[in-house]
Amino acid sequence: ENGYLYLAYSDTGGPYDGGKGRLYRYATATGTWTDISPAAEADTYYGFSGLTVDRQRPGTVMATAYSSWWPDTQIFRSTDSGATWSQAWSYTSYPDRENRYTMDVSSSPWLTWGANPTPPEQTPKLGWMTEALEIDPFDSDRMMYGTGATIYGTQNLTNWDEAGGTFAIEPMVRGLEETAVNDLASPPSGAPLLSALGDVGGFRHTSLTEVPSMMYTSPNFTSTTSLDFAETKPDVVVRAGNLDSGPHIAFSTDNGANWFGGTDPSGVSGGGTVAAGADGSRFVWSPAGTGVQYTTGFGTSWQASTGIPAGAIVESDRVDPTTFYGFKSGKFYVSTDGGASFTASAATGLPAGDSVRFKALPGGEGDVWLAGGAADGPYGLWHSTDGGATFTKLPGVDAADTVGFGKAAPGASYQTLFTSAEIGGVRGIFRSTDEGATWTRVNDDAHQWGWTGAAITGDPRVYGRVYVATNGRGVIYGDTSDTGGGTDPGPGPDPTPTGACEVTYTVTNQWSGGFQADVRLTNTGTSAWNGWTLDWSFPGDQKVNQMWNAEHTQSGTSVTARNVGWNAGVAPGASVDFGFTGSWSGTNAEPEGFAVAGRACPTAT
Incomplete structure (x- = not known):
């Protein structure tokens, strides 16, 4: 808008090998490049990244010290198109620091790492591996940036520009x-x-x-x-x-x-x-x-x-x-x-390499299951009932990478098996309640999470619950809607869960005429839900435009959100999350009258 193009670079790829770097501004009217770096090249060891421009105030530019690990990363801000800069923190008298920000990690306390560092290092750290930083294009006060631990952000960024002002940083995610x-x-x-x-x-x-x-x-x-x-x-x-x-x-x-x-x-x-x-x-x-x-x-x-x-x-x-x-x-x-x-062991026919995971069955002496292999050799799932003296390869399991056990299905005498495998030509997470004779896929094509072969386990206390290891997505867990064991049921009548509930409704972003909201529905009762619907009424003219992790209908101000296939089951004490984008005018007040199957759900405070 003001005719400037900005460029940030680091002369090493990072995120571990910090190097030199510069920030440049290009004037489109004159074709002139200007070095606007906030630090002398001789003083940089981290490179620059996280370049962003405030769309509401195009003269405001920010960048990060991409690969600065010790004592901390740095965030730079300019309100005059890079002519002058200020920093998120600076030394008063080494090693003492003065921060323009406060940090609250009470929602994810582990971010302190339990550390007690020596100044100038602090805990929690402002960050490291800070490659991306963005100012909300609709809200100059809202900013988020990525680190090697979490995504941090603030809702009052412009306090930075006030004399003596501080802005508040907190994790902008729930979870790990x-x-x-x-x-x-x-x-x-x-x-x-x-x-x-x-x-x-x-x-x-x-x-x-x-x-x-x-x-x-x-x-x-x-x-x-x-x-x-x-x-x-x-x-x-x-x-x-x-x-x-x-x-x-x-x-x-x-x-x-x-x-x-x-x-x-x-x-x-x-x-x-x-x-x-x-x-x-x-x-x-x-x-x-x-x-x-x-x-x-x-x-x-x-x-x-x-x-x-x-x-x-x-x-x-x-x-x-x-x-x-x-x-x-x-x-x-x-x-x-x-x-x-x-x-x-004299057992033969097992995978030739070391891409193998195996487990012994709880309560079953000498009962061992082994998964693994490779496409150019034996690959699948093997079972031994004699302490590994002999193994039998299960038919129909084309490839398997890991195996685990959970509570037996009602009426079953053998524990439930779980595996990340290819069965019947389909890759997925599978469950067996009959010692591997038959398998039921418990995920779907929309929920595959990349590599899931490092580990898997059921829960010995809850039938059907499974914990899945991913490579970059954390731990995924799920509960079954099949409370009776055997083959998973197909679509049934409208779900009618029983028991108490609670709703957390959060507007995560809002702009002129539009907003985004997250909804968490918690089963606070004592019985599992096999399907759910959540009803509410908007107090104004809000309209749901798009919803994820749930299906929805809207008539006037009344909205109904309904489970999708994979999140129908909600155990006691567990929650299900979904979100949506919508439109509004006038005011965007919170909905009223949340209810599950006609029973009122209080909102969490």
Whole structure:
């Protein structure tokens, strides 16, 4: 609008290798380029990115210090087309800082990393890997920017421009970093889910609808590579992971709430895989950098296992506390003396490489399921009922990458199986309630989440619930609408859920004549819903234009939102989220009279 084009660059690609960079302004009227960088080139080590222009005030330009990790990233702002700049923070007298912002991470407390850094570093950090920053084109006060941990933002950005003013930064998302999930475990008691994650270590998820307060600490692994609990004593938990300095293994005796580090054997360079004996009295660990190890107690002294190659994947039998299993390069290994010695099984026909995940069935001694393989060799799902002495490949499973177990279906005697696989020529997440004889796909083509082969587990306390590991989308979980087991039912009559409900209605963005809103519907009753409808009335002339994660109809001011196929089931205490864009004039007040199947739902405050 004012005839300027802006360009930001870094002479390295980042996000880890910061380099030089500049900001330029091009005048379209004269064809002149001007260096408007907010810092001298000799002082830049981070490159510039996050370039944005305020569409309401075209003279306002912002950019980020793309690859500045220590002590923090930097955000630059100009209100005169780059002639002069101010910074989000600056030194008063090194190492003391003065910030133009405040940060509130109470909605995602783990963003502090439990750290207590030395100045000039602070916690929570303003960010790192700050490649993208945008000012809302309809609202000069609203800005968001991406970091290596979350998406931050503010609703009062123009306070920056006032003398002595500060703007308030907070996470603009609900939930976790878009992290890779390495392992999952669902114990029979305690927290419903324990996760092993890349970058942020992992969490003890005491609620499936709330953000955990803190990742695992003491030690705080950069990435947790493997975790396990003792099947008959689930308060005992072990995890292995990566850490620049310090132990690569940790133990908990209170179901993962608190941790203490073990002692590394010589040569350990990474987490690898770890297994807990069924009664929590011993552990087997296959770390990176050295061979398989075993210990009794909590890892103060390790001894080398014999008969099994370094780098093997290890798991434990879920009944016999002295039996452990391993797999490496097409061979299955068994130990019956607590991991001291392993013997190679005579089983043949297993996957030749190491792209394998296997698990022993809780409550089933010697009952082992193995998934994995590659397109150029054996690939699928195998089952052993004799402790790995022999395996049978399941027919009809064309390819499988992981396997897990959950509570048996009503009337079934065998636990529910879950796998990420290709069955019948279709890729998806599948469930079997009859020991793998038949399979039901539990996702659909619109919900595939990329790679889901790292880990999967059912819930031993809730039939049909499944937790899926993704590579960059966090943990996905779902509940079944099939409460009776067997084949999933097809479309039925209008859903009529029973029980109490609560609604959270949030306008996430608003502009002249339009708005966007998020709705969270929570089942606060004691019975699961098999389908739902939510009714409300707008107090003004608001109209829904487009809705996602739900179907809708509108007649006058009355709106009805209805589940889509994949989010029909809502367990007690669980929530379902959907959103929409709409139009308005006059005022955009919140809807009134939320109700599920005719029963009023209070709104959360």
